[in-house]
Amino acid sequence: MNIGEAASGSGVSAKMIRYYESIGLIPTAGRTRSGYRTYSPSELRMLRFIRRARDLGFPLEAVGDLLALWRDRSRHSADVKHLAEGHIATLTRRIAEMQAMRDTLSDLAEACCGDDRPDCPILADLEGTVTPPRR
Amino acid sequence: MNIGEAASGSGVSAKMIRYYESIGLIPTAGRTRSGYRTYSPSELRMLRFIRRARDLGFPLEAVGDLLALWRDRSRHSADVKHLAEGHIATLTRRIAEMQAMRDTLSDLAEACCGDDRPDCPILADLEGTVTPPRR
DNA sequence: CTTGACCTTCCCACGATGGGAAGCCCTATC
DNA sequence: GATAGGGCTTCCCATCGTGGGAAGGTCAAG
Numbered sequence: 001m002n003i004g005e006a007a008s009g010s011g012v013s014a015k016m017i018r019y020y021e022s023i024g025l026i027p028t029a030g031r032t033r034s035g036y037r038t039y040s041p042s043e044l045r046m047l048r049f050i051r052r053a054r055d056l057g058f059p060l061e062a063v064g065d066l067l068a069l070w071r072d073r074s075r076h077s078a079d080v081k082h083l084a085e086g087h088i089a090t091l092t093r094r095i096a097e098m099q100a101m102r103d104t105l106s107d108l109a110e111a112c113c114g115d116d117r118p119d120c121p122i123l124a125d126l127e128g129t130v131t132p133p134r135r
Numbered sequence: 136m137n138i139g140e141a142a143s144g145s146g147v148s149a150k151m152i153r154y155y156e157s158i159g160l161i162p163t164a165g166r167t168r169s170g171y172r173t174y175s176p177s178e179l180r181m182l183r184f185i186r187r188a189r190d191l192g193f194p195l196e197a198v199g200d201l202l203a204l205w206r207d208r209s210r211h212s213a214d215v216k217h218l219a220e221g222h223i224a225t226l227t228r229r230i231a232e233m234q235a236m237r238d239t240l241s242d243l244a245e246a247c248c249g250d251d252r253p254d255c256p257i258l259a260d261l262e263g264t265v266t267p268p269r270r
Numbered sequence: 271c272t273t274g275a276c277c278t279t280c281c282c283a284c285g286a287t288g289g290g291a292a293g294c295c296c297t298a299t300c
Numbered sequence: 301g302a303t304a305g306g307g308c309t310t311c312c313c314a315t316c317g318t319g320g321g322a323a324g325g326t327c328a329a330g
Contacts, residue, residue, distance in 0.1 A: 002307075002308075003307090003308075004306095004307065004308080013287080013288085014307095014308085015287070015288065015289090016286080016287070016288095018309090018310090019286080019287080032295095034294080034295055034296085034308085034309095035294085035295085035308080035309060036295080036296095036307085036308055036309080037308085037309090045262070045263075048263055049261050049262060049263070052260070052261045052263060053261050054286090055236075056236050056239060056240055056261075057233065057236040059285075059286090060285075060286075061285095066258070066261065069255075069258065070258050070261070070262070072253075073253060074253060075253045075255075076250065076251045076252070076253070077247050077248060077249055077250060077251075077252055077253060077254060077255040077257075078249040078250055078251065080247060080249075080255045080257050080258055081244055081247045081249035081255070081257065082249075084240055084243065084244045084247070084257050085244055087240065088237055088240050088241060088244060091233050091236055091237040091240070092237060094233060095230055095233050095234060095237065098192065098226050098229060098230050098233075099230060101190075101191050101192040101226055102223055102226040102227060102230065104191060105191055105219055105222065105223050105226070106223060108219065109216055109219045109220055109223060112212050112215060112216045112219070113212060114212055114213040114215075114216035114217070115211065115212060115213055116211045116212075116213065117211070117212055118207075118208060118209060118210045118211070118212060119212060120204075120210075120212035120215045120216070122212075122215050122216065122219050123201070123204065123205050123215055125187070126184050126187045126188050126191075126201065126205070127180070127184060127205070128180075128183055128184070128187060137276075137277075138276090138277075138278095139275095139276065139277080148318080148319080149277085150318070150319065150320090151317080151318070151319095153278090153279090154317080154318080167326095169277085169278095169325080169326055169327080170277080170278060170325080170326085171276085171277055171278080171326080171327090172277085172278090189317090194316080194317090195316080195317075271330100272329105272330090273328100273329090273330085274327100274328095274329095275326100275327085275328090275329105276325100276326075276327075276328100277324100277325075277326070277327090278323100278324080278325070278326090279322105279323090279324090279325105280321105280322085280323090281320105281321090281322085282319100282320080282321085282322105283318100283319080283320080283321105284317100284318085284319085284320105285316100286315100287314100287315085288313100288314080288315085289312105289313080289314080289315105290311105290312090290313085290314105291310105291311085291312090291313105292309100292310090292311090293308100293309080293310090294307100294308075294309070294310105295306100295307080295308070295309090296305100296306090296307080296308095297304100297305090297306090297307105298303100298304090298305090299302105299303085299304085299305105300301100300302085300303085300304100
């Protein structure tokens with residue numbers, strides 16, 4: 001299987017497959033005599049694994065750890081769980097940050113009449129002239 | 136006021152102040168005869184404005200738009216509100232994406248006993264061997 | 271006059287991805 | 301057998317916002 005087929009079959013672009021190889025996330029692919037990369041079904045499964053892990057927001061470094069655990073038949077599920085929980089914590093933190101931004105902005109936008117007059121609580125908040133209520 | 140003082144007084148690092156100048160987000164700062172950038176109190180206020188906008192998650196391009204509206208005394212608050220609502224929509228979308236990730240992962244992690252045995256629903260999901268419940 | 275803190279510019283790095291150019295390879299069609 | 305086209309290769313550049321650090325100039329205090 002050439003890289004194009006591996007890409008369309010896994011949902012990982014050819015560009016990214018080469019990149020993952022270059023950073024050592026996946027092992028060096030085999031090559032035809034003419035230099036084309038070739039992929040086996042098991043490598044395709046690995047690419048799909050990566051794709052799914054990325055879809056869950058794991059950074060590539062964590063994906064590497066997950067791959068290692070996946071390959072290790074004597075892994076401890078505790079290690080996988082620990083990795084997942086770390087990522088859950090990161091997501092939770094980021095979600096909270098963004099929700100705080102959104103809540104503040106929603107309040108400000110709601111207070112902004114949004115007509116052709118220049119007065120605007122959003123700008124006033126950014127300006128820092130008013131003590132921000134910030135709920 | 137030198138750049139260091141402007142930085143500590145605004146919460147924007149000197150590095151970033153130079154960068155913002157280089158990309159045209161802020162006007163070219165004045166210089167002393169020896170080449171040091173100088174900042175007036177009103178420029179300090181502008182930097183603080185930027186800092187606050189960044190804290191609310193506005194991308195730099197939107198910060199530029201906000202600055203323009205801020206300077207424009209005949210602005211329409213509707214334009215400011217529109218900008219803010221666009222950003223709120225972006226935040227809402229991203230929050231939803233991350234919550235979906237977190238929810239899926241939480242379910243998987245909860246189903247993982249997390250001991251010294253290798254069996255792990257998290258890896259099984261990534262592997263794609265099981266039909267993902269994904270709630 | 272030296273020392274140390276500040277400033278300058280310039281380049282590099284991150285994380286993950288896409289775009290595109292230049293050139294080789296493979297297959298189908300004429 | 302030649303040619304066209306699509307796929308493959310490597311290489312460089314861009315994104316977005318930020319930090320690190322080197323090499324060198326400047327300023328103020330001792």
